[in-house]
Amino acid sequence: MKPVLTGAQILRKCGTTGRGRLPLGRCVHSIASKKEDENIVYSPFPSVELPNSTVPDLVFSRARNWSTMDAIECGITGRKYTYGGMIDRALRWGAVVNKVMPPGARKNVVVYCKNAPEFPVVVLGTMAVGGMVTTINHNFTADEVSRQLEDADGELMVVDPLMEGLLRQVLAKLNLQLPVFTNGPSQFGSPNLQEIIEDTTKPFAEVAETHPESIAMMLYSSGTTGKPKGVALSHRAFTSNMVMFTQPSVFAYRDTSAEYQENILGILPFYHIYGTHVVNMFNLYKGAKTISLPAFTPNDFVRIIRDHKVEVVHLVPPMLNFLTKSPAVTPKDLASMRVAMCAAAPVPPSSAIALKEKAPNPILFQEGFGMTEALGTHMTPLNLERIGYCGKLVPNVEGKVVDTDTGEALPEGRRGELCIRSPSMMSHYHKNPEATAETIDFDGWLHTGDVAIHEDGFFSIVDRIKELIKVKGYQVSPSELEEKLLKHPAVMDVGVVGVEDERAGELPRAYIVRKTEVTPEDIMDYMKERVAPYKQLKGGIRFLDALPKNATGKLLRRELKEMAAQDP
Structure with missing residues (x-):
């Protein structure tokens, strides 16, 4: 039975609709009704059993099945690690984190790097010793880096050598003295991460016993209101979503075996939830190989798809437009593609159709939906392509579309705010309880700020309430x-x-x-x-x-x- 608010609780929680308080409509709606239950949409797929484990526990246990196969390769230099080699290097890095961090530290490691094979090494190694990872957009200016560092409470930095100069300016301005490691040679004498993880004389860390509800990553998002906020995501959120989203009804990767391994292009930025979770974590969970690129360049983007025979391509709409409209991309370049997964922004149906028409072989076009605060929630079923819709709810996820004034759950075909309830939702916004309360209501529904409709279980994002x-x-x-x-x-x-x-x-x-x-x-x-x-x-x-x-x-x-x- 759902909890029912007393009148006093409603008044305390809703007193005003100002910042830090839930809008009155949401609070009144917290009193459950049969009418609402009728308009809640449930995943059409059977619920799955969710792991009670941390990210490293889940990834490491599955990696034993393909330890000698490649986990990640740099698409520019060819530098690569097998699954077994990646885990070894992650545990060497974890030992460094333990050594550098003072007793009692939270082990909050800030990664300020472009896409590289060492990125998942740092993420997994930090998590393995009980630490958490936060990432910084490598395109940020000094002001933006400064603001995020002030908010994130980082204790150790891993930086791309190209950005170390800017970082040191920021640290000096903030009067922060943090240990800095560079992913390559440093002009300032910082320890070289690549040399450390390659040193076989370095010890391995023991994997710490970490509660699944502990925070694994804090990724910055503009959320549903205001300035960028730190989205605190637990190990359980990530591991649940890996299992929920990769079910065979919706996820297009073929199973990894001695004879077959998916090659997946890692061009989407690893500091972003799409790159670090949907690409990196899903690849690690499924045993796929990631070919990483530090930046989008047309020639390398097309070359990787063509030469590595990439079958499943993760896209965002601008990349989709490039593939369909650039004369430099020929149908032959797309010959290996069998699935296009596109998310992060609404997809123009004309672009999806243009890709299907340009490719020489049939392509399944899958549009999905997710957000940093909820991870992946919707995906187009493998057997039911419906261009213009972001798919159906993945297993274990509930959704509803609510009236933006009253909070009432609406029937299909009516426009309103999309709300989600999922095991993979964020724990909270970092140091921002008001924004957390504005986003997750009393009944555990996360209000996305997106205007949506649903028909036959398919959802479509048609507008945005939020002004982002x-x-x-x-x-x-x-x-x-x-x-x-x-x-x-x-x-x-x-x-x-x-x-x-x-x-x-x-x-x-x-x-x-x-x-x-x-x-x-x-x-x-x-x-x-x-x-x-x-x-x-x-x-x-x-x-x-x-x-x-x-x-x-x-x-x-x-x-x-x-x-x-x-x-x-």
């Missing part, structure tokens, strides 16, 4: 950009919205009220040094005499979106 802008699958917070712009001496007021773009999905556009004379070029130059490339105002800059606001002074972002639609 999705650029090539990355979330961009308008309030973050507005905060930066308001520090410009010539900017009096500003509102940022996303404008549609065929290649990127959306691009940020700023509507600015000027204090003094300033040009769009001045603003562009100002932002170049302050935010990552994908956050730049590539959707343009427009100047207004005043921003549209309501009686309480709240920006009417909807009207800015309408302006943008009339001025593409």
